[in-house]
Amino acid sequence: MPLHVPPAPAPALRSVLTALGSPTAVLEARTPSLRTAPGPLTPELPLPVHVLDRLTPEGVTATRLAGWRFLIRSGDRAVAAAETQLTPDGWAFAHFFEGPYIASTELALREGQAMQQPYQPRLLSVPGLYMLTLWLHGDCAADGAEGHPLATDLLVPLAPAPPGIAAHRPHRVAELLPVLNLRATPPVPPAATPLLGSPA
Structure with missing residues (x-):
């Protein structure tokens, strides 16, 4: 089943096209592959980037x-990526970048295209890990800019993934998020034991 890529805001796409058409923006980007790429450069597959700030004890994602x-x-092939961000004046180009996450x-x-069930692709960043x-x-009909992971949604860690988490293996949200939450939560230090002869 094909993936249903959500439409990006038109101003976000325009800002990327403007940056790609600017020799200064391309030359100043820290992306050698972008500067040396032959032929026309086209922005494709817009994906909303969501950030997982926290997981509540009830299992609700923020x-x-x-x-x-x-x-x-x-x-x-994709040689780089362009990031856009929301500013007080609307969507604007932020920066170009390259690296292993592009190919991953x-x-x-x-x-995802080869899966039996249709999905809407998004990116979920877990800064703590x-x-x-x-x-x-x-x-698939949801607004790509809104919502939170459902228990039955799938998360596919991109390479490089944190140690102990296999990249490119789909996990149901209900199974993976508790693991991520546990990994991202700092351990509670053990209570200090009083020294012998000291007041309790």
């Missing part, structure tokens, strides 16, 4: 929209 990410394609995102999207996942949301 997420917020951080921006929209576009894969920048040259020929048959492409691979995860291809794997320096982790990024492809979030496959079960409600």
